[in-house]
Amino acid sequence: MADERVEVVLRVNGRDHRLEVSPRWTLSDVLRHQVGLTGTHVGCEQGVCGACTVLLDGEPVRSCLIFGVQAEGHNVTTVEGITPESGLSPLQEAFRKHHALQCGYCTPGMLLTAQALLDREPNPSEETIREALTGNLCRCTGYQFIVDAVMAARGQGRGA
Amino acid sequence: MAEVLRPQMMGARVSRVEDPRLLSGQARFLDDIQVPGMLEVAFVRSPHAAAKIVAIDADAARRLPGVYAVITHQECPIVLWNQESYKVGQPALADGDVAYVGQPVVAVIAENRYIAEDAAELVRVEYQTLTPVWDMRDAIHEKPRRVHEQAENVFFQKSRQTPGFDEAFAAAPHHLKASFRTNRQTAVTMEPRGTAAMLDAASGRLTVYASTQSPHRMREDICTLLDIPEHLVRVIVPEVGGGFGMKATCYPEDVVVAHAAVKYRKPVKWISDRLESLESDVHARDDIHDVEVAFDDDGKIIAIKDHLMADGGAYPAYPWSGAEGETGLAARVLTGPYDIPYLATEIDCTYSNKTPLGAYRGVWGPIASFIQEGLVDRVARHLKLDPADVRRRNMIRKEQFPYRNAARMIYDEGSYLESMEEALKLIGYEDFRHRQAQLRQQGRYVGVGISVFVEPTAMASSEAGEVGYESCTIRIEPSGRVTAALGLGPSGQGHETTMAQILSDQLGVPLEDIVVLHGDTDSAPYGGGTGGSRSGPIGGGAALVAGRQMREKLIKYAAHLLEASEDDIELGDGKAWVTGVPDRSLTIRTIAQTAYLDVSKIPEGMPIGLEVTGRYLPKRPVTFSNGTHIAEVEVDVHTGVVKVTRYAVANDCGRVINPTIVEGQIHGGVAQGIGAAVLEALRYDEDGQLVTTSLLDYLLPESTDVPRIQVQHIETPSDGEGGIKGMAEGSLIAAPAAVACAISDALAPFGGMVDTLPVTPEMVLKMVQNS
Ligand code: FES
Ligand code: FES
Numbered sequence: 001m002a003d004e005r006v007e008v009v010l011r012v013n014g015r016d017h018r019l020e021v022s023p024r025w026t027l028s029d030v031l032r033h034q035v036g037l038t039g040t041h042v043g044c045e046q047g048v049c050g051a052c053t054v055l056l057d058g059e060p061v062r063s064c065l066i067f068g069v070q071a072e073g074h075n076v077t078t079v080e081g082i083t084p085e086s087g088l089s090p091l092q093e094a095f096r097k098h099h100a101l102q103c104g105y106c107t108p109g110m111l112l113t114a115q116a117l118l119d120r121e122p123n124p125s126e127e128t129i130r131e132a133l134t135g136n137l138c139r140c141t142g143y144q145f146i147v148d149a150v151m152a153a154r155g156q157g158r159g160a
Numbered sequence: 161m162a163e164v165l166r167p168q169m170m171g172a173r174v175s176r177v178e179d180p181r182l183l184s185g186q187a188r189f190l191d192d193i194q195v196p197g198m199l200e201v202a203f204v205r206s207p208h209a210a211a212k213i214v215a216i217d218a219d220a221a222r223r224l225p226g227v228y229a230v231i232t233h234q235e236c237p238i239v240l241w242n243q244e245s246y247k248v249g250q251p252a253l254a255d256g257d258v259a260y261v262g263q264p265v266v267a268v269i270a271e272n273r274y275i276a277e278d279a280a281e282l283v284r285v286e287y288q289t290l291t292p293v294w295d296m297r298d299a300i301h302e303k304p305r306r307v308h309e310q311a312e313n314v315f316f317q318k319s320r321q322t323p324g325f326d327e328a329f330a331a332a333p334h335h336l337k338a339s340f341r342t343n344r345q346t347a348v349t350m351e352p353r354g355t356a357a358m359l360d361a362a363s364g365r366l367t368v369y370a371s372t373q374s375p376h377r378m379r380e381d382i383c384t385l386l387d388i389p390e391h392l393v394r395v396i397v398p399e400v401g402g403g404f405g406m407k408a409t410c411y412p413e414d415v416v417v418a419h420a421a422v423k424y425r426k427p428v429k430w431i432s433d434r435l436e437s438l439e440s441d442v443h444a445r446d447d448i449h450d451v452e453v454a455f456d457d458d459g460k461i462i463a464i465k466d467h468l469m470a471d472g473g474a475y476p477a478y479p480w481s482g483a484e485g486e487t488g489l490a491a492r493v494l495t496g497p498y499d500i501p502y503l504a505t506e507i508d509c510t511y512s513n514k515t516p517l518g519a520y521r522g523v524w525g526p527i528a529s530f531i532q533e534g535l536v537d538r539v540a541r542h543l544k545l546d547p548a549d550v551r552r553r554n555m556i557r558k559e560q561f562p563y564r565n566a567a568r569m570i571y572d573e574g575s576y577l578e579s580m581e582e583a584l585k586l587i588g589y590e591d592f593r594h595r596q597a598q599l600r601q602q603g604r605y606v607g608v609g610i611s612v613f614v615e616p617t618a619m620a621s622s623e624a625g626e627v628g629y630e631s632c633t634i635r636i637e638p639s640g641r642v643t644a645a646l647g648l649g650p651s652g653q654g655h656e657t658t659m660a661q662i663l664s665d666q667l668g669v670p671l672e673d674i675v676v677l678h679g680d681t682d683s684a685p686y687g688g689g690t691g692g693s694r695s696g697p698i699g700g701g702a703a704l705v706a707g708r709q710m711r712e713k714l715i716k717y718a719a720h721l722l723e724a725s726e727d728d729i730e731l732g733d734g735k736a737w738v739t740g741v742p743d744r745s746l747t748i749r750t751i752a753q754t755a756y757l758d759v760s761k762i763p764e765g766m767p768i769g770l771e772v773t774g775r776y777l778p779k780r781p782v783t784f785s786n787g788t789h790i791a792e793v794e795v796d797v798h799t800g801v802v803k804v805t806r807y808a809v810a811n812d813c814g815r816v817i818n819p820t821i822v823e824g825q826i827h828g829g830v831a832q833g834i835g836a837a838v839l840e841a842l843r844y845d846e847d848g849q850l851v852t853t854s855l856l857d858y859l860l861p862e863s864t865d866v867p868r869i870q871v872q873h874i875e876t877p878s879d880g881e882g883g884i885k886g887m888a889e890g891s892l893i894a895a896p897a898a899v900a901c902a903i904s905d906a907l908a909p910f911g912g913m914v915d916t917l918p919v920t921p922e923m924v925l926k927m928v929q930n931s
Contacts, residue, residue, distance in 0.1 A: 003225075003226065003274070003275065022274065024274065025274070032191070032192075033194070037185065038185070038188070038189075038191075038192040039184070039185015039186070040185070041189070041350075041351070041401070042191070043350045043351065043352070043401075043434070044433075044434040044854070044855050045433055045434060046434055046435075046854045046855060046856065048854065048855035048856055049350060049434075049855055051350055078185065079183075079184065079185035080184070080185045083183075083184040083185065088180060088183055088184065092183040092184065095179070095183055096175050096176070096179040096180070096183060097175060099175075099176070099820045099821065099823075099824045101179060101182055101183065101652075102402075102652030102653070102654070102824055102825075102828065103349075103350070103351065103399075103400065103401045103402045103651050103652030104178070104179075104182030104183070104187055104399065104401070104652065105189065105349075105350040105351040105401030105402060106350050107182055107183060108185050111183070129863075130863045130864050131863075131864065133862075133863040134862045134863055134864050135862075136863075137350065137855070137860050137862065138350065138863075139347075139348060139349060139350050139402050139404070139828070139831075139832070139860065140350075140402060140652050140824075140828045141824055141827055141828050141831075142824075142826075142827030142828045142829075142830055142831035142861075142866050142869065143827075143831065143862075143863040143866050144827050144866070144868060144869055145823075145824060145827065146863070147863065
């Protein structure tokens with residue numbers, strides 16, 4: 001349990017970060033507390049809720065289930081990384097327009113899961129969207145407006 | 161007229177002002193608060209349901225590098241005890257014994273959470289276990305023993321009966337008996353609980369960051385328990401990732417963190433992990449009702465008799481037990497929307513060796529609706545009548561308002577029958593019965609469940625406490641922009657938007673020129689906070705009252721500066737003008753500059769500046785929202801799996817501030833209701849061990865578990881400010897009953913009826929096999 005530190009270089013949202021981390025720190029903790037990107041949320045640390053979802057080379061992963069050191073050599077994308085410099089992305093705009101968030105705690109994870117789906121499959125059906133979101137729990141919205149938002153964002157790309 | 165008035169904001173589908181920060185990852189939740197030198201806490205919790213503590217050895221933990229302190233009850237001798245109501249209270253850290261799995265025993269304070277958890281594992285606590293008290297019916301009879309030696313297990317008891325009950329009950333031609341059981345559930349906010357506290361070295365004031373629904377109540381609780389005067393404590397509520405009543409309580413961990421910050425003069429933080437949440441967030445819905453119903457040949461219900469029992473867990477949550485809330489109000493609103501003249505209720509709330517019971521959205525309602533609608537369906541089935549018809553025959557009619565129910569609650573006007581007819585249309589009830597018959601021929605079992613609900617809102621006292629009013633401060637800044645503050649504690653309801661909508665109409669300024677502050681006792685006027693569906697009607701009412709006061713000021717200014725009569729001044733679009741002469745106008749900004757910077761022009765007798773605080777205390781002790789939910793389900797009789805396939809809601813919460821937000825709340829409540837009906841249960845084994853300790857065991861509804869929900873609004877305004885009624889709980893009050901009734905309907909060919917929530921696949925299979 002010694003708290004030894006190792007040096008890693010993590011590529012997050014297109015920038016390299018040289019960090020001293022403990023090998024047992026989860027990627028979510030490293031992103032939140034070392035890189036300072038607190039948009040990634042932690043809801044269970046059990047790999048179930050999906051709040052901590054980030055993209056690793058474009059694929060959604062649960063950042064509470066992997067260690068920070070394991071992300072070295074990969075491209076990590078967080079919610080901050082899919083947010084344009086000014087304003088919101090088409091998907092984020094759709095979330096706002098369709099009231100797809102209430103407390104907003106699950107939202108970053110939802111956005112990343114949905115973005116990865118839309119990147120892969122620009123025109124998914126409602127059923128495909130619901131299937132893709134099963135790993136992201138939301139306690140507030142009952143999902144309907146989230147599904148509506150993702151449907152509305154189909155075919156719009158990631159925006160600027 | 162040259163001026164184009166902005167549309168009325170009240171009632172408009174306005175996008176939320178909260179959203180951009182939440183969507184871009186810029187919102188600040190509790191765990192995002194980090195200050196230099198901040199220490200983190202991990203708790204050593206009881207692994208036993210009931211035990212004496214023989215010894216605690218924390219030496220190894222204390223020696224671990226990075227550990228700052230290890231504290232027990234000796235160092236932190238605080239008890240969360242509301243002595244006016246209860247004979248026992250919970251020590252913030254266990255004092256000599258433990259009474260539930262997950263009870264905090266030792267707090268380890270270290271440089272970071274990883275080290276704190278390592279050290280917590282090094283703490284050795286020696287226990288001598290006791291027989292756990294875990295069966296509710298046994299516990300009520302003091303078996304196998306008392307949970308607390310100094311107190312009887314039954315800590316809350318109450319009987320009430322409508323005069324003439326016995327005669328009416330006995331004279332009725334038909335009687336049925338049933339026992340209803342709801343299993344323990346909990347709110348499961350996606351953001352776990354957490355607290356951070358720090359002293360301001362200069363002033364000696366304590367700042368507590370709390371993930372709570374009631375900022376002022378939290379301040380009061382911290383002040384009382386830590387014995388600090390109120391002006392020296394500031395509570396700040398950051399972004400809250402869901403509350404649902406569960407965050408309306410002051411917890412032992414809150415108190416330990418605040419205590420440690422004061423004692424060590426260090427910033428201290430604790431964030432719950434999911435295991436801790438499931439075992440230490442207040443639980444809810446642990447109730448049994450033994451019910452009898454009396455009715456006539458037409459299905460008119462004459463009388464209901466109910467023995468309400470609730471397992472309150474090991475201690476009353478602070479400052480009150482959820483068991484009392486669940487049974488107390490259920491006993492008063494058990495007849496729901498029906499005109500049932502006679503009611504007899506008897507309540508027993510008991511201690512047990514389980515987690516304390518507190519509030520969860522709907523509190524009494526999901527249980528009472530389950531029983532009320534379950535009884536109506538039993539009556540219908542017994543008499544071979546259509547369930548919708550039996551509801552029609554029993555429903556309170558328009559001309560009966562204001563209606564006094566059998567427990568003497570006064571209902572203000574609602575749209576009970578209308579809401580049911582609307583919902584029946586939405587779901588296509590007639591058509592459904594044909595479809596159901598056809599599918600049964602093919603061996604497929606579908607059913608509909610009708611749940612007509614009433615929702616008492618804006619009550620004088622609620623889970624948010626005993627403060628029956630709300631306050632709103634409005635300050636128009638010299639620039640003409642508006643800063644408003646309320647004592648609410650939103651956790652996703654969008655109050656920054658809805659309160660701004662109300663103010664925008666009153667002040668005639670655009671929405672984007674208004675900022676609504678909340679959740680900071682230094683800036684917010686004293687208020688009750690958020691809970692019991694009170695923020696819309698009471699908070700919104702306060703915004704209306706304060707808005708009107710400010711509006712009058714603006715009109716006085718404009719009349720004076722434009723040399724017109726006050727009666728001729730209109731406000732809108734950031735301007736004031738003389739009716740019919742739009743050129744004679746000035747901006748709100750000009751008025752504000754006069755009020756602060758050009759004070760010689762202030763109208764005679766008016767103070768410098770533009771600031772008001774308005775308060776609103778509703779005249780009625782309660783206003784009732786209502787509506788009808790109808791669920792359609794398909795039950796797989798081979799696997800026992802229930803799928804909710806269609807869902808319709810007709811909802812009446814008086815005048816709607818923002819229909820989109822109301823619909824979002826309804827969707828969320830329905831999803832939670834589906835969870836309550838078929839998925840969610842906290843299970844204990846016979847040793848009193850909680851066995852559902854992760855979200856893999858405690859199942860929440862996923863995106864594929866919730867169907868599309870059709871919502872229709874009906875508006876029967878209240879006679880309070882703005883005609884607003886509360887609405888956050890109605891959907892969860894109604895939904896479990898709707899799904900339960902639908903399952904009973906689907907399985908009608910097998911004869912049984914649902915009497916326990918959640919309905920598990922095993923239960924379904926049993927109902928099928930028993931036929
Ligand atoms: S926090 Fe990672 S899945 Fe819940
Ligand atoms: S918006 Fe609150 S958990 Fe999804």
